[in-house]
Amino acid sequence: MKKTALFLSLAALGLGSAFAADPAKINWAKVPVTQVPLFYPGQSTYEWLRSDEHKNAAKEVKRGDACTACHDEESAEKDIGNKIVKGGRLEPTPIPGKSGYKDLKVQAAYDDSNAYLRFQWKTDNPYPGTEHQYLRFDGKEWKVWGFPKLDKPVQQGKEPGIYEDRLSVMLDDGKVPGFNKQGCWLTCHDGQRDNPKQFTKEEVAANPLLTSIKKSDVRKYLPETRTDPSNWKTGKTVEEIAKLKADGHFLDLIQWRAHRSHAVGMADDGYVLEFRLSDSGRDMFSGNSDNATHAPKFMWDEKKVGYKSITALQLHKGDHFLIREQNAVPFDPNAGWKEGDMIPDYLISREDAMGSAADNKAIASWKEGMWTVVIIRPLGLTNDDDKALKPGAVYNVGFAVHDDNITTRGHQVSFEKTLGLGVTKGTKVDINAVKLP
Amino acid sequence: MSHSPRARSLLSTLLACATLALATPTATAFDEAAAKALAKQNDCFKCHAVDKTKKGPSYQKIAAKYKGKPDGEEKAIKNITMGQKVKLEDGTEEDHKIIDTKDPKELKNLVQWILAQ
Numbered sequence: 001m002k003k004t005a006l007f008l009s010l011a012a013l014g015l016g017s018a019f020a021a022d023p024a025k026i027n028w029a030k031v032p033v034t035q036v037p038l039f040y041p042g043q044s045t046y047e048w049l050r051s052d053e054h055k056n057a058a059k060e061v062k063r064g065d066a067c068t069a070c071h072d073e074e075s076a077e078k079d080i081g082n083k084i085v086k087g088g089r090l091e092p093t094p095i096p097g098k099s100g101y102k103d104l105k106v107q108a109a110y111d112d113s114n115a116y117l118r119f120q121w122k123t124d125n126p127y128p129g130t131e132h133q134y135l136r137f138d139g140k141e142w143k144v145w146g147f148p149k150l151d152k153p154v155q156q157g158k159e160p161g162i163y164e165d166r167l168s169v170m171l172d173d174g175k176v177p178g179f180n181k182q183g184c185w186l187t188c189h190d191g192q193r194d195n196p197k198q199f200t201k202e203e204v205a206a207n208p209l210l211t212s213i214k215k216s217d218v219r220k221y222l223p224e225t226r227t228d229p230s231n232w233k234t235g236k237t238v239e240e241i242a243k244l245k246a247d248g249h250f251l252d253l254i255q256w257r258a259h260r261s262h263a264v265g266m267a268d269d270g271y272v273l274e275f276r277l278s279d280s281g282r283d284m285f286s287g288n289s290d291n292a293t294h295a296p297k298f299m300w301d302e303k304k305v306g307y308k309s310i311t312a313l314q315l316h317k318g319d320h321f322l323i324r325e326q327n328a329v330p331f332d333p334n335a336g337w338k339e340g341d342m343i344p345d346y347l348i349s350r351e352d353a354m355g356s357a358a359d360n361k362a363i364a365s366w367k368e369g370m371w372t373v374v375i376i377r378p379l380g381l382t383n384d385d386d387k388a389l390k391p392g393a394v395y396n397v398g399f400a401v402h403d404d405n406i407t408t409r410g411h412q413v414s415f416e417k418t419l420g421l422g423v424t425k426g427t428k429v430d431i432n433a434v435k436l437p
Numbered sequence: 438m439s440h441s442p443r444a445r446s447l448l449s450t451l452l453a454c455a456t457l458a459l460a461t462p463t464a465t466a467f468d469e470a471a472a473k474a475l476a477k478q479n480d481c482f483k484c485h486a487v488d489k490t491k492k493g494p495s496y497q498k499i500a501a502k503y504k505g506k507p508d509g510e511e512k513a514i515k516n517i518t519m520g521q522k523v524k525l526e527d528g529t530e531e532d533h534k535i536i537d538t539k540d541p542k543e544l545k546n547l548v549q550w551i552l553a554q
Binding site: 055056057059060069070071072073074079 | 477480482483484486491492529531534
């Protein structure tokens with residue numbers, strides 16, 4: 001990673017409070033490490049887990065038993081992940097060379113202002129996954145170039161696999177029924193992108209809940225938001241869902257993105273309720289494609305970076321972030337574009353990010369095949385789409401890594417874990433954040 | 438140091454017995470690694486653990502039930518080969534999974550390991 005990007009990340013953190021630690025100077029050697037096994041789940045959806053295909057376990061899952069009530073044996077995660085990733089009933093389109101298992105090192109600390117969550121994992125590739133999709137000029141028009149590896153164009157060899165690395169944290173304060181037992185699997189359903197019985201546009205258009213929230217696909221949701229938890233088409237009313245949210249029945253979802261948030265020293269802030277939603281305010285990234293022409297809205301400022309665009313030959317050679325306040329200028333359609341010119345499909349901005357969506361900051365670096373990411377989350381957030389972190393409290397958490405140009409089910413995930421913030425002796429948690437001096 | 442002829446004789450007898458004990462497999466000798474591998478391959482550890490109750494009883498509890506009984510080993514083998522109804526820890530009943538091997542040596546080895554817990 002370039003020094004300039006690291007500097008930008010640190011500067012963007014805006015270490016405002018006098019009581020906040022400098023996250024770059026925390027002595028992590030003194031903070032306990034928890035090894036969290038992550039494994040490839042394929043299409044093991046909420047519905048599959050409750051079916052007879054989940055041998056001798058459907059009854060237990062329906063009853064609400066924890067995944068780890070059965071899957072607690074030695075190397076359980078490694079065995080499951082390595083089996084599923086090869087292909088079969090839970091993975092119809094295996095990705096060649098994909099890891100079935102990853103070790104995630106987790107450390108946690110806090111002070112009077114923030115919680116600091118540090119993660120380390122090895123990447124499959126010998127380079128950081130900071131590239132994301134591009135807009136590419138084909139001689140006539142601009143088209144999206146590069147797709148996640150589970151997408152058909154990549155599977156068919158028509159497009160390269162290009163997608164940012166990601167580290168996700170789902171967090172609950174005990175209010176979401178069942179999350180403490182079955183973790184992220186509450187949110188993963190048939191009908192979603194890249195899952196069995198994937199939605200059709202017509203089905204989504206006919207769904208009152210999704211049309212009322214202006215969505216055109218199906219993403220993570222909590223069972224409580226449907227009248228039939230196993231059928232995404234049976235949504236409750238907007239009023240009922242608002243009540244669930246007011247009662248805290250939602251999951252916080254923090255995602256560090258190696259392209260779209262890392263470029264400006266942030267992690268995004270969202271939540272899962274009837275859909276995977278962004279917090280209120282504005283994200284640090286937005287689409288760079290003009291809705292009408294599909295041409296880019298911004299290009300690189302040649303005076304600052306030496307080029308207006310790149311080509312495929314420059315991939316993985318440097319940081320290709322298009323940052324509005326740093327290196328972007330409005331797109332010039334008459335700049336002599338040639339076939340193969342590429343401009344990022346997303347515009348990133350720390351200055352434009354605002355509100356609850358801009359709560360989480362991050363510092364990250366990639367060295368010798370390993371990402372090290374520190375997410376900085378303010379304590380005591382009061383937004384209605386956040387779970388407030390408080391000293392002494394215990395949270396249920398799930399972790400996921402998207403590695404090697406992939407999204408949706410193509411991740412390695414953890415079983416449910418617990419995170420405490422300086423909990424007293426005798427309170428058993430998987431990860432206990434230590435108070436910084 | 439010198440020993441009397443009687444003491445020398447006793448010492449060599451003891452040494453011979455000890456050597457024999459180390460070299461000869463006993464009736465309860467088993468290959469732990471092979472037993473655990475077969476159990477893992479058949480998902481036994483999804484329902485059983487050595488020392489805690491899961492969906493099924495712990496292996497220690499099973500051992501306590503069968504160990505030392507003349508037909509203990511035989512009954513345990515039946516349980517994992519005949520698909521018999523078994524009572525689960527939650528009070529419900531289920532057909533026990535049938536182990537995916539017909540090799541009597543493998544079955545005996547697995548059961549001997551379980552009964553040694």
